[in-house]
Amino acid sequence: MRIIKLNAIDSTNTYLKKMGVAGVADDGLTVVAKFQTNGRGQMGTTWNSQEAKNLTFSVFKDVSFVDVAQHFYISMAVSLAVYEGLNSLSVKKIKVKWPNDILSDNKKIAGILIENVIKHNVITASVIGIGLNVNQTDFSDLPSASSLLLLSGKVYDLDEVLSSILKQIEIYFDYLKNRQFKLLKSTYESHLFRKNKPSTFKNAEGSVFSGYITGISDVGQLMVKVEDNFIKSFDFKEVSLMY
Known part of the structure; x- marks a missing residue:
């Protein structure tokens, strides 16, 4: 898996999409930035992150095997990959808030933005943007947000956290490729925030x-x-x- 590390960029998703258009983005290519000047979240929101304290990265994945009607399974696979990546680092009380926010102890610690490339009604690729609050401690303007450091009291190595999540992305996209949709859906629902409450x-x-x-x-x-x-x-x- 090839990883490009940048000091600053407007948006890792935008950068990776341009590489995809140019035909130089292979499956699994990951772009990591210490700082994003125009990080984006769902529905046009911005993702604010302190420089070099968090993870802001995007992954290019070949999803040509996924039907357009089943596109949400891509979101499920990514959400579960982040969940399991954090779980392997002993992060506690993780939940997935529909559609794909990641919470720990009821606080948002990660957001996911998936932009699918569709040609002739076929999804050819996905650009998966992930913003994870790792070592940031100031969220004064975001009362519902937190970070791994605030929740655990432990300073995390960003490369270790990134490696853990990327490993799980490969695992869960294998499930996706093997069309294990029932497994993905039931596992996703088992981690769903506020389910049956x-x-x-x-x-x-x-x-x-x-x-x-x-x-x-x-x-x-x-x-x-x-x-x-x-x-x-x-x-x-x-x-x-x-x-």
Whole structure:
């Protein structure tokens, strides 16, 4: 697996996508930056990270074997890879907050941005951006965020954490390639934050409602049991889980 290390870049995802367009990005190519000037999260949000204290990296993966309709399994595989990578480092109380935020002790420690390259209705590749709070201690403007250092009291070696996650990405993409979809889905659901617990949600119109997360659909929708035991499904932009 080839790794490119940069001091500063606008966005590792943008950098890697350009390499993909130029035809010089092979499967597993990873770009790591000490600092991103324009790190991006889901739905156009920004990912703020202190220089050289955290991991901000992107991985180029060949996913030509995944049908467009099954694209959420890519997200599941990545989420589980980060989960297991951190679990192997003895990080405690890890959960996956749908669709692919990683929490520890109910605090967000990692975000994932997956940008699929689709040609003629076929997914040819995925650019997987991961931002992980490792040794940062100041989150004064982000009360729901934390880091591995704050949660464990231990300073982590960034290369060791990166290696652990990259190893798991290879393992979980082998599951994906071998079409072990049931295993991926059941494992993902077993680590799902607030599953089967009374929770509060907000829909796209801003209305708040209560329900229980029961799991996810095959296309990645969140399944929520609301009043009268009715199960409703929501796309990512249609609902948010309130803390």
